[in-house]
Structures are given as C-alpha cells and as structure tokens.
Amino acid sequence: MQARESNANYPSRRREMANFAAREIKRVCKEIGPRASGEESERKAQAYLAETMKPVADSVEIEDFELHPKAFMGWVLLDVCLMLVSGVLLILSCLDVFPAASTALGVIATVLTAFALLCMICEFLLYKPLLDPFFPKRKSCNVVCTRKPKGDVKRRIVFCGHMDSAYEWTYLRLGGGKLFAAVVGAAFGSVAVQFILDILSFFPLPEPVNIVILVLAVLTTLLVIPGAFFVNWKCVVPGANDNLTGVFASMAVLRYMAANDVRFENTEVAAVSMGCEEAGLRGAKAYAAKHAEEDVETVYIVTDTLRDYDFMGVYNKDMTGLVKLDAQAAALLKAGAQNAGHDLPYSNVFFGASDAAALQQGGLRAAALAAMDPTPARYYHTRTDTADNLDLKTLEAGIDVLLETAFLYDEKGLRDTYDTAKPAQ
Secondary structure (H helix, E strand, C coil): CCCCCCCHHHHHHHHHHHHHHHHHHHHHHHHHHCCCCCCCCHHHHHHHHHHHCCCCEEEEEEEEEEEEECCCHHHHHHHHHHHHHHHHHHHHHCCCCCCCHHHHHHHHHHHHHHHHHHHHHHHHHHHHHHCCHHHCCCCEEEEEEEEECCCCEEEEEEEEEEEEEEEEEEHHHHHHHHHHHHHHHHHHHHHHHHHHHHHHHHCCCCCCHHHHHHHHHHHHHHHHHHHHCCCCEEECCCCCCHHHHHHHHHHHHHHHHHCCCCCCCCEEEEEEEEECHHHHHHHHHHHHHHHHCCEEEEEEEEEECCCCHHHHEEEEEEEEEEECCCCCHHHHHHHHHHCCCCCCCCEECCCCHHHHHHHHHHHCCCEEECCCCCCCCCCCCCCCCHHHHHHHHHHHHHHHHHHHHHHHHHHCCCCCCCCCCCCCC
16 A cells, blocks of 8 residues: 555645644744754754654654764864964975974874874764764764554664754855855865875975975965864754754654554554764764664665755765665665655765765665755755745655655565556646
C-alpha cells in the first residue's frame, strides 16, 4: 500500500501535516529563537519537541551526549592566526632580515602552515574532532520518538533532522553565494599556495624566482585575513529552513500515522531530532555510536532544508562528496519520491556535510533528502533564515516523499531497485 492509499482524503491530510510543521517551526522560532549547538536554547527546543510528541509516539527518549561545539568552526580563526604568523615568518625568511635565523624561520613557517592544513582537512573535509580538547565542553541531546508495529519488529525506518542552528556566515549575508565562494576559494587557495612556497623557500633558487615567492607570500598572507570574519560569533541564525523543516517533516510522519490510525505490521517507524549538526555532526556521531549494533534491518532517511522546490534531490554522496551514502537507502528514497510524483535526481553534498554522512560513517545505512539551492541559497546560515521564509509547497512535497518512503519500506524493505509508477497528480 502507498501512503496516498492510506486515507481517502490523503491530499488534505498531507496538507494538514505541512501546516503542522509550519506552525511548529514558527512557534519554535518565536518562543525559543536561535538554537546554538550545545547551548540552553537548543536543549529547550529539544525538550519542547519531546513533550509535544508524547501523545503521538509510543516512546520518546532523550539521549544526552557531551561535545565541544565551537571547535568545529573555531578552526577557521585558528587557521587565520596560524597563516598570518606563518606568512610573516616566510616573508622575513625570504628577505633574509635575520640571516642567522632565516632557515629556522622557514621551518617554523612550514610547520605552522602544515598544521593549518591539518586543521582544515580534519575539521572541515573529514569532520574529525581534532581541536575538541582546546574548546569548552557542553551537553546536548538527541530526541528519539518511536511508533511501534502491531507485531514483532522485523525492520525499522528512522527519519532525522537537526534541531540546532548555525552561527551566521558573514559573507553569505553580505554578498550571497558569489562573494562567499570568492572568499572561501581565496582563503583555501592561499593556504595551499603558501605551503608550496614554504617548501620552495628551502631550495636555492634564482633571484627572480625568490622575488616571485616573496610577492606571493605577501598576497597569500593578505588573502587569509578575511577568513577572520567568516563566522559572526555574535549572531546565531533562526534556522527555520535549516533545519527545523527537517525536524518537523520527520515528526510529521509519526503524527500522520497516529492521526490516521496507521500502524505497520512489522515495521517500526522512528523520528529523531538530532542535536549539534552545525557543530560538526556531533549529535549524529553520538547517535551512531550508541546505536551501532542494530537488532533488525534499519534504514535512516535524513532530511535537511526543505525550502527550494526546484532543487529537491536524493543525496547519495555527502561530506563534500567524500562519503558515499547507502545505495539501497538512496534507491528507496528515490522510489518513495516517485510514488509521491517526484522524479528526483541523485545529488551530492558538495560543500559541507549532513547528518547522513556521520550515520553512514558510524556503520548505519543512510541517505538524505534536501531541497536547497546549492549556490548556496542566500538564506543559508544567515539571519534571513526565518519562519517568514518558509515555502509550504516544498515542505508539503518533502513530507509526501517521506510518507511514501515509509510505506514503500514497510512493503518491500531495502532493495537495489524498485518498480514504481508515477501517480496521477
């Protein structure tokens, strides 16, 4: 059975779920506000969600975990400082200001640049907690809401979104995707180029080449300075689309089932509100560590930012394309979307990551659904990500996809391919 066959007035019931999600998003934004990872506002929002889901879920569990939330984006400012010092030392070495110490200055510059590269690779590209011990510890939590089947649990599907919101990214607010890409490209490129210059400075080279190295060293040093203002630590964004849409779309699946007396025979359905995604996927990492040993076949569908209808897609690659998500989970989600009337393309999280990457890396089977302009969108990680900026059409379409995916999984489980027919609209 498909979701649209579960109720004679399915379009109306589906719209009710979208309206429910929109109302809850507006309430959280108005009454609780921005929710920085690991801060009291995030826990307050999680507690609110847990309380409101108790009437429609068979169980609601709060799973606490500890983390160092500012370590994830804190590496940016650290890298700027490292590169400024490294650049100055390289320039002094090139100018031979201190002849007896020129080699030592070059060595120190190289070490500092190498460490900056290591921070960038570990914290951003791989989401490894390299710097956590150097930042304050906080407590956060994941909220797990479950609807049990009529009989024994033989399989499980889990829908996920993240409750926390990000600190504002300055250049996205000031100039949108083009300025953002220019600043990020210049900063990342400068670190890589300066590392090459550091290595070259150890070799005897013709004077014209040394002059070029000196000029480039000055440029790379200057180009990393804007990175100091990349994150506005004084402004936490509302996060209505990123990612209250994912949270309440996931919760809408359980709410629909409860409101329409739908209970699968042997498939357990859960919805998880993850904490601290914006702090390097720490909530999903904690969840994966706790639930690594699944007792039955389990699939995870992560939903992140249901805002831009034309860019809705099934994500089968994540973490800047470095993590391949589960092929069967992605096929399930794509087929569920087809049952909902959407022929969604496979997509790739080309910059950053979603909770699906952490779940997959933790040994769980995950795919992701998102609908966000990859430019990225002007509201992404800025103060304009407000409840007034929701798109009900996209939110409803996303909920429809999740519902159809749940029903399809109950009927057919995980497969490599699915036979689906596009329903009449």
